Each structure stands twice: as structure tokens, then as C-alpha cells.
Amino acid sequence: MNLADFALRSITSGTIYPLDELRYRDDDGSLLEVINRSMASLNPDKLKKTFTQRLQNMSGPDASGVWRYRELVLPLPDHQIVTKPEGNTNLYAVGADERSGYRRIGSYAGIHELYLKHEGENPTGSFKDRGMTTGTSIATRLGATAVACASTGNTSAALASYGAQAGMKTFVFIPDGKISWGKLSQAIAYGACTIKIKGDFDQAMKLVEEVCTTMNIYLLNSVNPFRIEGQKTIAVELLQQLDWKVPDWIVLPAGNLGNTSAIGKGLRELYEIGIIDRLPRIASIQASGANPFYQSYQAGFQDLSPVSAETIATAIRIGNPVSFLKAKQVIEETNGVVEHVTEQEIIDAKVQIDAAGIGCEPASAATIAGAKKLVSDGVIPPSDRVVGILTGHLLKDPDTTIKYHTAELDGIQSEHATKIIAAEPTLAAVQNSIEQALSN
């Protein structure tokens, strides 16, 4: 395995650039992807054995759910790797047939064999850590001293944290007023210079790219192809957890479409190497108020028309997704689908995931809302084996959770609210409240 076999390639023209060239796009503006020209020489059985053996190591890159798979990611020298480590997230068996309290989620979605991979269990609380470990490692390799991104929240939290670890100056561009406190508090606490743009995410995204190319700051948005390389390990790790037995479906929320692209690329490569013998179908789920990918899919994948995005699921509140072409290819080659779900469906699914004791932020719940809809529409048969990705942690957006349970979310029915009981500070009053609760 040789780093010299890795390069950057334009996804449209196929033009190849050296791995260490500082560029994010082809000359015509197309995105780049990382390729490994010696992939065909990888031995699937040997690799699986290596990945299993590395599970014994509790420190260093082997302990990371990203770098454990470095032959598939980037075989960087250890001193260039910035890792916490990350990944190693739980895969919860939540199917209707399971015998745990988790099975209510499977019953809700109508799926017998369902798993949830909780990427909110990463160090900063979302899957963005997987892309940021590779992103800041490459930044280290290139000698960057400052890094930047635009973000609906989780990318900025991850960038601020990994940038701090690597000793870099960090800049995050956030859309004014449309970011949850959990995420913003992480970015400022980790020391990022936070620039509030009086505009939406899509405007912040355009600006940060211009700033980075004109001011010699390394760009770590998902246009950066190395972030995709880290994120694709979600697919690798979940397959290792399933003992390489391919599920029928992988369902995930979709905003900027980096994660759909990444998981698809991971699967495609596992298939090409021969580690898996078929591809799961991918279902990308959007919020109906931020659904440009869904609309394009409905129209036979015509060119994407940007929309003005609005949804309670702020992590997917994106109207002009950067990775559209990559994600389109993933849906096409996995015989996948794109679905959209309403605000009420997202919140109702979140309430189910939360009440099972697992929990997630609103955007992540689009996964279960979408799976439920696809089952009831007959697209996913109830007997299929399904893995859903929970992308972010419950504590990322406590406001939405509290407002649901106090019935203060505009336009949302709080049918399953858990009430907070007020009681006088006497034994009798508290006993009375508990008796009432027990009889309910």
C-alpha cells in the first residue's frame, strides 16, 4: 500500500491531479474525488483479517473507526494523523423482532430486522468527526496553519475541535440565527473564530470557498474530497459490525449530500475489492421543506434546482447541495431511492427514537421517518434487513426536544409529550404525583 498510488480525479472530466495539489475543484468547477490506483491489488480476505486484528489495539490510529481502515482511506504516516480516535459507534439492533426495549422503533417503522448506527456517538456528537479527522490530517500534511468551513452546526463543531487538537487557527461561517445552541456552543468553546453571516447556509458556503481560495486558508467543507474519504468509513465499520453480511437497505438523512456520496463511495469500493458481494440499496431522506434532491429524483434526475430551505431539522436545512452529482451517481448505481418527510413525521420519529433510550437530533430522525414511509408505500418490504444512520446526538438540539415536550413547537402536534410534574416539597405531594404516574 503506497500513498503514491492515491490521486485526485475530477468527477466529470476525469482529469487527474496529484494528491498533494492544493485544489478543491477541477478547472471547470467540478468536484474532485480521491482515487487509489492500486485498489485492484488489494486482497479482500487479508484486509478483513487485518481490520479484525486491529480491533485489539486500544490506542493509536488502529483504535480509530476511520484509520483502522486506512488501506481504504489514505495510508498516511502516523505523525500526520490527527485522531481522537473517532468512529467505533454502536450499531443498535432495534428491529420489531428484537427482544429489547429498542424494538419499539422497529415496530414503529414496520421493519423486523432493523439496526441503527449511532454516529452521534462520535467525539463531538456527529458523523462529521469522521470527515474532520481525515480533513485535518491532510491539512497537517500540507502544512496548513488555518482551516475554515461553512456549517449548519455540526461541521463547525468538528472543525473547531480537530483544528484545536492540531494547533491550527479555525474559522467557521454560520448562517445567522439558524443554528442550534448545542452546536454553536461547541464551536466557540473549542475556540473557533465564528463569523455569523447575515444570510442562509448556501450563501455562507459560497463565501467561505471564496475566502479560502483568496486568503490561503485550507477549506474543510464537504467539497473537500478528503472529508468524504473519512465519512465513507461509516459503511465499512457498519459492515464489519454485521460480519460483512450486506443489508438490503441503508437509510440516511440528506442535506448537502456529502454523506450519501461518502457511504456510496465506501460501498462501491468494498464491492470492487470483493469484500462484499453485492450493494445495499441507499435511501436518502430529505425534509420536505428542503428537498431539492428529492425534486430532482422525481423528475428523473434532471439538473438540480436550488430551493429556499426551511426545516426544523437544521442539519439538513440546505437548498443547494454541493455534492449533488456524486450523490446522484450513488442513488443510480445502488438502485436507491430519494424520499422526503414532513416536519411532523421527523419529530414523531425522533420522539420514538428518544423514548427507546437511544435519542438523536431532529435531522437524524428523518432516517426512521423515511424508512417508515418507504415501508408503508411498499418500497421497503417489512422483511428486508435495514440499517438506518443516526447522524447526530440528542444533546445537539435540546431546544427542540424541550419545546416538543412542552407543546411549544409551531405547527407540531405534541401527542407523546412527557410532562414535567411540579410538586410541593412534601413527602405526601411527591407520593401523590408518583402514584398518579404509576397508574397512567
Ligand SMILES: *Cc1c(COP(=O)(O)O)cnc(C)c1O
Ligand atoms: C451534516 C449532517 C447531515 C447531513 O449530511 P449531508 O452530508 O450534508 O447530506 C445530517 N444530519 C446531521 C446530524 C448532520 O450533522
